Amino acid sequence: MRSLSRRGLSGLALSTLFLVAAGAVPSRAAAQNRSRRRSADLPDEPYALRPEAMRFADDLAARRGLDPLWVRGAIGQAVFLRNVPRLMLPPARGTAKNWRVYRSRFIDAVRIRAGVDFWQRNVANLARAQAQFGVPPEIIVGIVGVETIYGRNVGNIRVIDALATLTFDFPRQHPRAEARQAFFQDELEQFLTLCQRTGMDPMAPFGSYAGAMGLPQFMPSSWTKYAVDFDGDGRVDLWSSEADVIGSVANYFKGYGWQPGLPTHYPVRLSPEAQMDALLAPDILPSFTPARFVELGALPVGGTNHPGQLALVELQNGDPSVPGNEPEYIAGTENFYVITRYNWSSYYAMSVIDLGNEVARAMGR
Incomplete structure (x- = not known):
């Protein structure tokens, strides 16, 4: 469906549309979001101008028992990111995979040094996670290192923009477009439900182009199912609490059937x-x-x-x-397969294993 362009509305009409469809957002937070978004993909049109997006918002609100104006406001303020859909396309057919090249992206001196620091800061948390969930420290350390270099790169794309783009504009040429689009529709629902339940501002979180969040790059559904308050402060924080990150990653693997003591x-x-x-x-x-x-x-x-x-x-x-x-x-083994449930790639799983082992060796373990 061809939608209205931003130029098709006067400044007053556009402002009115956002007040009605998008709800109130503190001006300071809005300014911060605009500033941070300059480093991400250039936005195109807001989804408040897309009738199908507003219908989706009303349906979501009805099914989830959420305030329809609040849901319209959140989805309406999301913007289409023109560069995101192409990032979801698989490599061209016939592209050769290369394990050595793939591994070199993640096993390097920077990640190993950062992994040692992370492990040393969290010796007690990693030991407690292993005792409670059965997942060894090197696997957790490998995950967080591969995903975000221990928090150095958690993503600079607003999560609501990424999820809305992949919900309403997933690339049709993808071989599994229908299934993948349905996945991101559910993730958008999970994200807004999570924000409503926790009081998180849906405009605030930044993450990957796929909507993954925090040091462990959890999708909203994974956050809902597996994130835990491992530091006991009464809330889950996967951006700032390394204890919560460690406990949540371990709980994720336990949820997918990790077997303590079994080799990968x-x-x-x-x-x-x-x-x-x-x-x-x-x-x-x-x-x-x-x-x-x-x-x-x-x-x-x-x-x-x-x-x-x-x-x-x-x-x-x-x-x-x-x-x-x-x-x-x-x-x-079965535990190797469990690692691939985090990212469905054997190359990814081996990088996690190898990075964790390299960090362990650097620590003399």
């Missing part, structure tokens, strides 16, 4: 007769007993007595026809 993966040796099609068919979902894994030609070094299922995880290194670019393989 084993090195693997492949026989020349390895049945690669069968081994790779389940992708990264653990599907083989160790005995069956060996029968198919993959030996999990140190994992022949693993108590659960295994998956053969392939990490590509560019064009495999080029000498030296051969893929690397590991035997992933």
